[in-house]
Amino acid sequence: MAKAKTVVSQPKKESIVATPPKRVVAKKKALKKESYIYELLSNATDPYTGEKKFPVIHMMPSSGVIYDPESDTQRRIKYVRGEQSIFEDEQSEGAKSKKAEAIVFSRGMLIVPRTNPLLKKYLDASNLNSSNPNRMSGSKATFYLIDKGEEAKVTVEKTMKEVEAASVALKMPLEQLLGYARVLGVNVDKSTDEIRYDMMQIAKKDPKSFIDGLDDPRTEYAEVFILAKEYNVLSNSKTDISWVNGGMICTIPLGVSPVEKATDFFISEEGEVVYKEVRRRLEAIIG
Numbered sequence: 001m002a003k004a005k006t007v008v009s010q011p012k013k014e015s016i017v018a019t020p021p022k023r024v025v026a027k028k029k030a031l032k033k034e035s036y037i038y039e040l041l042s043n044a045t046d047p048y049t050g051e052k053k054f055p056v057i058h059m060m061p062s063s064g065v066i067y068d069p070e071s072d073t074q075r076r077i078k079y080v081r082g083e084q085s086i087f088e089d090e091q092s093e094g095a096k097s098k099k100a101e102a103i104v105f106s107r108g109m110l111i112v113p114r115t116n117p118l119l120k121k122y123l124d125a126s127n128l129n130s131s132n133p134n135r136m137s138g139s140k141a142t143f144y145l146i147d148k149g150e151e152a153k154v155t156v157e158k159t160m161k162e163v164e165a166a167s168v169a170l171k172m173p174l175e176q177l178l179g180y181a182r183v184l185g186v187n188v189d190k191s192t193d194e195i196r197y198d199m200m201q202i203a204k205k206d207p208k209s210f211i212d213g214l215d216d217p218r219t220e221y222a223e224v225f226i227l228a229k230e231y232n233v234l235s236n237s238k239t240d241i242s243w244v245n246g247g248m249i250c251t252i253p254l255g256v257s258p259v260e261k262a263t264d265f266f267i268s269e270e271g272e273v274v275y276k277e278v279r280r281r282l283e284a285i286i287g
Contacts, residue, residue: 036120037146040108041130054108060142062100063088066125067134074136079103079122086122105143165207168214169199179223180214183259218263224278225262233281234262241265249274 044053063078068087076088080095088095103119104110112120123129123145130141172180174192177199181188186198203210213219228234232244236258242248250271252261265271266278 034114036112036114038105038110038112038123038129038143039146040105040143041141042108052108054105056107058105058108060103060105060126060128062103062122064127065136066127067136068125069134077122077125079119081118083118086118086125110143161207161211162204165203165210166200168211169203170196172196172199179227180219182226183213183219183222218267221263221266221275222259224266224275224282225259227282227286228278231282231285233278233285236262 040054040058042052042054045051046053063076065074065076067073068075077086078088078091078095079086079101080091080098081101083091083095085091101119103123110123112123114120123143124132125134126132127135127139128142129135129144131145131147135141169177177192177195178188181195181199184199184202186195186202188195225234229236234249235242235244236252238252240248240251241258241262250261250265252258266275
């Protein structure tokens with residue numbers, strides 16, 4: 001038998017790909033806040049303006065015991081201007097003889113400039129700060145940090161929803177606009193522009209409910225009942241809903257509105273036939 005030839009594979013040539021130099025992008029420095037705002041917690045409001053009520057001056061303790069998550073221990077803190085730390089065991093010998101600085105809220109507010117990081121550290125670590133995730137149990141919070149960034153985010157989201165809902169009211173086809181306006185209790189005996197304006201105000205006030213109501217099947221049933229009353233197909237008293245030409249359809253429980261009861265009835269299996277008949281009669285009148 002002939003010996004098999006040994007095939008020696010040639011080494012592959014390595015392809016050299018030119019690697020472009022990496023682009024060095026300078027990192028932007030995070031902008032520091034100019035100041036931090038702390039506000040007292042208050043449940044009292046002015047009965048005339050609805051604004052929060054605060055004492056003219058409120059002084060809070062400048063020392064205390066807090067939980068330090070880094071050392072997993074309870075430590076004493078003290079706010080002494082000029083020190084490098086809020087922890088008493090890290091402060092200079094001279095700090096022991098110094099009085100703690102007064103921490104004063106004026107009309108419920110305390111603005112801490114970024115040039116006073118020691119006060120910010122003290123306030124952030126305090127058990128009186130409801131924004132402090134490491135507050136010791138049993139301590140009662142008296143103030144919190146106003147997060148302007150979060151507030152701005154919430155405000156933007158709220159504004160976007162308001163704009164979306166108002167846009168829907170503005171672009172809604174006339175027939176749909178009039179139907180939904182009736183359901184929401186808007187007077188439709190006026191110009192289209194006036195109706196749209198009223199609907200936009202409702203949309204801005206509660207954009208979520210306004211949008212959700214459009215997709216709610218109950219809205220259509222409510223609209224049919226209201227139209228049926230306008231065109232003398234149905235009528236209602238405080239206790240029942242009836243055909244105008246005679247014959248009670250259903251009773252209205254105490255505390256339930258006629259529109260709500262009619263909607264519930266139309267959706268039910270029992271009311272399906274009645275609902276179809278109401279629509280038939282309306283179509284014969286309206287076309």
